[in-house]
Amino acid sequence: MSIVGTDRPRIDADDKLRGATRYLGDLKPHGLLHGRLVLAMDAHATINRVIKDAALAIPGVVAVLTAEDLPTAMEGPMRQFEPLARGEIVFQGQPVALVLAETEAAAEDGVEAVIVETTSHAAVLDLEAAIKPDSPLARIRQIGGEMEGSAAMHVEAAGEGEGAPAPAAAAAEPVSANAKGPHRQQHGDATAALAGSEAVVKGTFRTSWVHQTYMEPQGALAIPEVDGSVTIHSSTQGAFYVRGMVAKLYGVDVSTVRVVGAPLGGAFGGKFNLIDPLVMGAALAVGRPVKLQLTRSEDFASGMPASACILELELGGTKATGLTAFRSRILLDQGAYGDWAMDGAVPVMIGGPYRWSAWDSLSYGVTTNRFGTGAYRGPGGPQVVFALEQLVDELANKLGVDPLELRLKSAAVEGDTGVDGDPWAPVAGREVIERTMQHPLYKKRGSLPANEGIGVAAGVWMGARFPSAATCRVDQDGGITVVTGAVDMSGTNTSFAAIAADTFGVPIESVRISYADTATAPHAPPSGGSGVTYSVGQSIRLAVEDAKEQLLDFASDQMDVAASDLEVVDGMVRPVGSPDRGKSVAHFAEQVTGFVATAPPIEGRGRFAPGNPSPSVACHVAHVRIDPATGEVETLDYAVIQDVGKALNPGLVRGQLQGGAVQSIGWALYEELQHDEYGQLLTGSFMQYAVPRADRVPNVDVDYIEVPSAIGPFGAKGIAEAAVMAGTGAMANAVAAAVGSRIRELPMTSPRVWRAANSR
């Protein structure tokens, strides 16, 4: 039997299709209070006073909480440690107060009645200006402490306009305290290597802030229990993560916080402990259950989207050997909080899936008065790919070689030195690029009508290596129950079921995947970083193998056959070669679970730390048509070619890659969180923030290849983030081919395309 590798429906499909799945917003415990946020109007200000009286007079309004009302035990430079503004407002949309009421309507009425009196300060928004030594500071009161929050509370004040000393670095660029860095990766003599290249190209690229736009807005519910503990139901990617962070913030023992992950209505990296600190603190403050589910407007205004970047990049190459060297300087707008900012990683990521002989790559994280940085699928990737892959195309053009040929020559292979100085793990860049060369869409690019273009790009996601554990129980009826603390993200439970069924030898109908909360589950990492299936899937395989061994040991005694001569096939334990002598798994399970059992129940345990990641490489091919008169871009066709290691469920794999492709089209053409010069958000609803709709995107053809990982279960690699690591580049190259000139700013909106088309 082989369930792994076959296309099967999701195990949660029926519930979701019937509307029966209980998301966070569908939970309603007794005594529930509804929260609604008072959001900052200023981008940067000092709070003088919050006037609550009028709000508290509204029938149904129970409390108006500000930072002082939350029983926090520490502070740190992360949004997660500052759930409500503490004295200083650092972005427009920042939560300043939380209104609690008996009904949602009363909570909204209350928000309208709260008055926040402030003194405004200069909003720091321009990245280049912000890092200059004389720049005003985006955060007047500097908060010390470790980003991870592991250090003890540590606060230091810095006077306005007083820049912190520039970090000691070879860059020697004097910078303000708004700048974090430089983060720098250097190898060889990049200047000499560029000078010695046959061709050199360079450019400055700008990308936009982009919102994850999960369809279910962020939400969490905290319930104070009679013993003083708190149960948090949360639309979160990481239950254990939330538990640790809120326990630290409120100075309580982790054992007094139980986090139950609710089914995720999309997350894409964005659902990590944004709401949990608020409802936890509120529940502790008022002693009643508190739920806060953001409205879409609140989510746009106060969420944690993906950073904008300015990328300066120069790269060189030769016709014979491909890419040679690059130099880059990246300014990453981390906003007011850098919780998930990738400023330290982008100097590495901008090297792409390629081998280089020399590089000098640096970045700064820049604090500004916009949001804070969250994680969004392949964080940092869409930004660096937009710059790198356009220049690789330009370089190929300059060298007179096929763009994929240049990439093929330059693709890194196992053991090559990566930009971070570590050797590359096994990586299938060459295989993916070769496959892409054969794709009909790519082959079509030479014979297109006017105003059409086909573009290609390559990218890589290195993959995560979180540790995890799982258990596997054999049930009385011969079924098996796998217990995991990993929140189902994008169908991971469905893949877990296939792994368990094949590993044990039972039909998939006999496999139950049981999600357990932080009180009872084996440890699980956050569902993110393309690390769930890769790590938890392997823990589950090990747990199931352990359970199977226990079963076979017991059956061996009962059947008087050596365990090594037994196999489990289709729910039957049988001697190898004698299928007719089989007995059902249930037969044995009954004997170890009954009242007079002579042997202990079967309970397998698996734990796993991958040690190394398994990078996944993807190529995207985009076909667009532009209307030169209006600049409108129509995406006519799209293909994804990606190494997935092993497709545990081909249908789910296709869906992941198609979803990633369309998110890439969104990044490329439509999506941008814009602020005006005062830091006011201009695109705070779907009226202004455009996500791709069905009629604006084509079918996405998926042509995955399987170069097995030696680490992931059944050879699987993490795939969901590599799926957005090439798209902005492919779209940009397609648009450039159609327009005849390049656009170096995301998104490539119709006015930008129109101007490019009329300046060629």
Place this chain on the structure above:
Amino acid sequence: MIPAQFAYRRATSVADAVAALADPDAKVIAGGHSLVPMMKLRLARPGTLIDIGGLPLRGIADGAEIVVGSLTSHADLAQAAAFAAAGLQAVAECAAAVGDVQVRNAGTIGGSVAHGDPASDAPAGLIAADARIRVAGAAGEREIAVDAFFQGPFWTALGEQELVSAIVFPKPAAGSASAYESIEDPASGYPLVGAAALVTVAGGRVTAVRIGVTGVSGTPFRATNAEAATLAGAPVADAARLDITGQDVFGDTRFDEEYRRHIAAVVIGRAVERAIARAQGGSQ
């Protein structure tokens, strides 16, 4: 998001609704797709809503003129064969361009027109068709020519105590055809610019033309320079630039004013081209 509190009454007749409008804090609600979103954002907070949804103002009567009840949905308008038969394809195309299926099912032509949203599709078709807006008030019914109806953003000739009861479309001369062209905001689906052109072709030349433009400025308008060019057989888009020059054009950081002026001219030209092709028997 939830609207602020308001009082609610269901009108039992047009007269009843008009009487209720004596309260200056009252607002009429039909489909609600213009008003309810603004109420949820608390940008609109009427004291009383008068629901005319149950009144018999729905339907399309095709006679010497086409009379469309104000409660007729965009979906029904989009599917009505009467318009294409009369050469008023643009009217149905405007309705088809509104929002999405659900919005077209809920939104009404009367509500859209009364709301006076400068970003809606419908006014272009009404202007091209030289429609009349029939309104009911305390003194009975009157009709307002479309050219006098739209006066500014969310501002129309509708009196305080009046409601739209129907839109009347005169049938153009034989040999007429029309078309609506628009470029939509990829976020909202509203037109960045929409242009409807109605032409009459006789003896191989255009003998009459009306062009309505919406979305691009605070008030939907007639593109009279483009109309003159069309009659003269001159390049329409070039002439349309003059029409746009006289307008206070919207511009924002996503779609700036210069761009919108440019695409307005392009879209006007395309609407005229397609209308002429249709009138000349093309299948466009």
Place this chain on the structure above:
Amino acid sequence: MSDQDTALHRVTLTVNGTSRTLDIEPRTLLVHALRNELSLTGTKIGCDTSQCGACTVLIDGRSFKSCTVLAVQADGTSVTTIEGVGSGRELAAVQEAFKQHHGLQCGYCTPGMVLATVELLNQNANPDEAAIRHGLAGNVCRCTGYSGIVDSVKAAAAAGVGK
């Protein structure tokens, strides 16, 4: 406004075939009435501006965004929510098509998407891909990239949904 008018209003709806009477504030949106008063939580809320379509229900057989309809406006109508599409735990053919063709991932847009599909196929039993994409333009999905959804709608049409 008078106290009498802002007082609770009585609304009678036929929801998934059953007559339901509610006494609600006039400002109650239909989606909140369904979710909070009738515990029909399958209908989702994904935005504030009637763009996303997660709240799509059928009113008298046509699709509407229930976040932009006041419950009082729906008085006397017949409303179908996702809970009324199949029967009990049995999936209707349209739901089965979504299941088999990966027309869903996180599931949050799914109830609205299914009801938008019912409307689409009721209006056009054999839509081509362009018609499907146009017909679902009022429903945002962030997970699937729409390919699986389009496949599902095609399969539902082939299965005779809408005929």
